[in-house]
Amino acid sequence: MDRDQATRQGPGFNRRDFLKGSGAAVAATAVTTAVVEQQAAAQQQAAKLVSAAPQAITLNVNGQDHKLTVEPRVTLMAALRDDLNLTGCKDVCDRANCGACTVLIDGKPVYSCTRFAIEVAGQKVVTAESLHTAEKTDLVVEKFCEHDGMQCGFCTPGFVMAVRGFCNAHPKATLDDCRKGLGGNICRCGTYAGVLQAAFDTAQAAN
């Protein structure tokens, strides 16, 4: 689904160009490759201006650090889906309208299509994948099942993350609060009643 696949990696890009570009080449002869890479990454994080070429960044997703190389124009959504294969956040509208790509950044729900991956380096990203593991299932997921909060399921991961973020911030929310707060996610099947009930139950359970 990545609409920029063909142009994502500029032709002729390699680590040597990157090191040269980031000014780390001076140090490269004296230290081991691993150290150079670490230094280059740190420098990249701190750099106030980076070129349009692919940049090495570290994304913290679901508690794990991932090193990846992305151009500044790559959105967080694209990086999660295409580079990290975390396809829980859905590419639906790609223009901050539908909510299907919602993830949590430092605990707050954000449309991942409205952030560039490079902006988010250093922050903690949580995706829908984290809500159901071998060890535990998040209450939001259980409540979605209980109240039949899905039909085709395409909007569901975004909705689940929005509900998780909303309930974290509003633990005593009423049904009306849920309705107001969750207007940023669209479900074309019309599962709103179940979703809102699931959100309400989750919020109440936090009391």
Add this chain to the structure above:
Amino acid sequence: MKSFEYARPETEAEAVAFLGEVESTAILAGGTDLTSLLRAELVTPARVVDLKRIPSLHEVTKVDDGIQIGSLVTLEDLAKHSLLSNYRSLFDVVDGVRAIQVQGSGTLGGDLCHLPNCWYFRSRYGLLAMENGESLPEAGDNRYHAILGNSGPAKFVNASRFAPALIAWGAHVRVIGPAPEQAEWLPLEYFYVTPRSNAQGNTILKPGQLISHVWLPDAGRLASATYEVMQMEGLDWPMASAAATLKLESGIIRQASIVMGHVAPVPWVAQEASRLLIGQPLNEETASVAADTAVTRATPMSMNEYKVQLARTAVKRALLKAADQSPV
């Protein structure tokens, strides 16, 4: 999306410097609109300057004669801030943005500079939406277009949701750049322009400039409210809105400022309607007269006459809501 350099300044001066170095730049605040504009290639900057790491732009501070709000303050932070609790009309706006995702990311400055949602503009026909010398909104589907200030070539409506409330409060904005250290305060009302050409833009911002802060006078005993007429319950843009700031003494209006949104290419100050309220009590009747006056000069287009009634209703309800919140 075209590729671009990415700059993340840490001071206002660095931001101005990064903006000045290359010809075409775009300013990234919350990203709720810019990412869409970039994706659609409606803007194709060589460099994107991300303002998020500039601490001074995130501050809300008490100043001598009022409150100064950084342009990067998010809607969510605005609604929570104790210094802003008396500016009710701003809360009404935040409350109307029915998405926690946008409330958490969207910024005050981003809203003020939000480009029009006019569907011709968003489909690459430019702000004036002309094709072969003909105005597309004039000839085509203009149901969400201007009903006031539309006699020139601009038919779009200003998209800002905070501007009506802020102008009704007498807000000023601080514009910095393009020269280093250059800063100017001006009334928000004068920040917006109705363009005569596509190149003109809909604000006074020139390349290399940005809004750094918004100033609001002390709230004192003034009351305020915003009323937005929405089509949908979820995340949507108002079809018309109005904000009112009032000073009531023993039930009599001593000061009034009414500003309408989403009805004209600029936030529309309803001066006459505001003036005739002075010395009157505020009730259904006087609010109705003011509302009628606010839209009396409306010049609706072929498909948007309904907006006149929406704007009228917005003015009336904003006034009554503000009066309800007036300190006794």
